[in-house]
Amino acid sequence: MAKRRIIILGGLAVLALAAGTVAVRTAGFAPKDIADGSDIRLAAAPPYDLDAAVAHLSAAAQIRTISHQDPAENEIAEWDRLHGWLAKTYPAMHRAMTRTILPNRTLIYHWPGSDPAAKPIIVMAHQDVVPVTEGTEGDWKYPPFAGTIAENAVWGRGTVDDKGSLIGLFEALEALAAQGFKPKRGIYLVSGHDEEAGGSGAVAAAAKLKADGVRALFTLDEGSVVLRDTPVINGPAILIGVAEKGYATLKVTANAPGGHSSMPPPETGVTTLARAVLAITEKPFPIEMRGPGAAMIEALAAHKGGTTKMAVANQWLLGSLVKREVAGSPSSAAAFHTTIAPTMLQGSPKENVLPQSASALINYRIAPWNSSADVMARAKAAVGDAPVELTWVKPPNEPSRVSSSSSPGWKYVVAAARADAPDAVVSPYLVVAATDSRSMEPISDDVYRFMPMHFTLKETAMIHGTNEHMTIDSFRRMIDYYARLIATSAG
Structure with missing residues (x-):
């Protein structure tokens, strides 16, 4: 009987110790090494014409830069058409930045900074889009390459992936250039021609930048969003991709x-x-x-x-x-x-x-x-x-390295995002797909994958799917975000 009592008391002591450990660890639990960017002083986004920007996204969606599985099926003239349209539509940006068109149609823009010792930044968005599955054209509410403006959105293939980001960046850079912005830190905009078909354009761009001696503070590309109904919290979270598989x-x-x-x-x-x-x-x-x-x-x-x-x-x-x-x-x-x-x-x-x-x-x-x-x-x-x-089948792409969630680059990216979503949780994120940004790792301290669109889980299903569309609200947020980020990190 005494032995049994000792065993019971011993068990209760173990349970009490475990319960105490659980309570202490829970009370002191906090995510490690995730900076909130609160020490960054944000620059304001410059004024711009939102209606004109929406019309520009519509026009870009009508240019069929479709990456087919067989590159021989691509209509190269559409990439040339896009380049000409960009130069005509964004004159102030093109006066401020030099443009290099690689033989494969990948674009590199450079806005030199006044401080040659400051590491530049790289922002990215690709030009190409995926095809519309044959036989599904009739399932779209609006024709997939008409760039229809309806229901407070721009409809069409690529409006989200990734011409929304591309045109958002051009709008932000045009607005900054038009107001006389003078960067201290250099700015590179890299736009691959074939992200949807392997990303050889980004590889070539990275090789050129490396040969030019470029070492960037950070690179920002597509990859994740502000998710409004994030699992676990059932609320908004700023999910910033710090790595990709x-x-x-x-x-x-x-x-x-x-x-x-x-x-x-x-x-x-x-x-x-x-x-x-x-x-x-x-x-x-x-x-x-x-x-x-x-x-x-x-x-x-x-x-x-x-x-x-x-x-x-x-x-x-x-x-x-x-x-x-x-x-x-x-x-x-x-x-x-x-x-x-x-x-x-x-x-x-x-x-x-x-x-x-x-x-x-x-x-x-x-x-x-x-x-x-x-x-x-x-x-x-x-x-x-x-x-x-x-x-x-071909040499594998190894996983990317994991970028910092407390570095200066992270703080800039987070601070610009929090300005538009102050109550959202900030979190690192693993991108399970592939992006062009992986090619920039050798020339960039950190690489981040984030688009400032506010999406629900259901809305993410339209990417590469039927009825892809960019809401005007999300597009406005994107332009403001890119302008704030560039003006703050490079200003």
């Missing part, structure tokens, strides 16, 4: 004798391939609470408070619960592991012929703590001694 496509090939389908062997090339693909996908990368995804969860949980804050603050005890929550949907889970997605299959050219070679493509988006070598090793371990070949 790597990109790799694995080809799995099963070779076989082939033959007539009327006399199949016990296992064909297709069944061998199917087993291999299943083996790879059934060995997913684990959910890991680390990197920008973890920083985001910490920032949101600290604001939310209550049991959410308690769980995130005490992952030593409740880590499995937190992981289960973030793994609850593909969109949230993507920030916490390397994803595996089989996308394409190829086999026999005819239904009654056994293929001599069957192949599958598996697309990976690689988390910052993994590498393409990790992906290949995991795939090889999964298939074991199965008679398949594993090769990369």
Whole structure:
């Protein structure tokens, strides 16, 4: 009886200690190393004609700079048309900045600063847009390349991704130039011609800037937004991409004798391939609470408070619960592991012929703590001694480095965003797609991926989808944001 009492008392003591630890950690929990930009003195955005700016976005959306999967299908004259239109529409900016057009149609603008010792800034937005899926044109409320102004928005392919940013930057720079702005810090505007088809233009631009000796304080490109209904807090958050996942496509090939389908062997090339693909996908990368995804969860949980804050603050005890929550949907889970997605299959050219070679493509988006070598090793371990070949379709893009969330560049980006969303939570964010900005890493202290549009989760679905449109309110916010950021960081 005495022994039992000792065991019970001991258990209660452990529980009391655990409860005390949980309480202390929860009370003192706060996100680490996330500056709020409150020490930055913001410059005001200059005046401009919003109606004219909206008409300009409409005109730009009508220029069909469409990046097709096969570059031979691209209408290069449309890029030349866009360049001519930009020069005509923004005369003050073109007087203030030098323009370089690379042979591939990528643009580099430079506004020299008065202080040669100050590191310049780089702002980015790409010129090209994705095609409209054939047969879906009739699903659009307004024609996808008409740039229709209706319902307090500009409708059309590319109005959000990424001509909204491109024209927003040009409007901001034109307004600054027209009012006589004189930067102390140099300004570069880089606009890739093929972001939607691999980003070779940004690679070429970065190579030129590196050869010119450019070392930027920060680079800002597309990537995330102010999300109005952010999960966890169900409210607004300024989500700034501090990193992006790597990109790799694995080809799995099963070779076989082939033959007539009327006399199949016990296992064909297709069944061998199917087993291999299943083996790879059934060995997913684990959910890991680390990197920008973890920083985001910490920032949101600290604001939310209550049991959410308690769980995130005490992952030593409740880590499995937190992981289960973030793994609850593909969109949230993507920030916490390397994803595996089989996308394409190829086999026999005819239904009654056994293929001599069957192949599958598996697309990976690689988390910052993994590498393409990790992906290949995991795939090889999964298939074991199965008679398949594993090769990369092309050299992988490794994950980007993680930029600072407390550096001068971060503070400028955050301060300009908070001016328009003072009650929003500020958080680092992992961009799960790819952007042109990754090419600027070798020449930039930090790289950030953020567009100052205010979106709901539902509204983000239109990007690359049907009925893409930029609201006039969001477009106004973008122009003001870019003008404030440039005037503050370069002024």
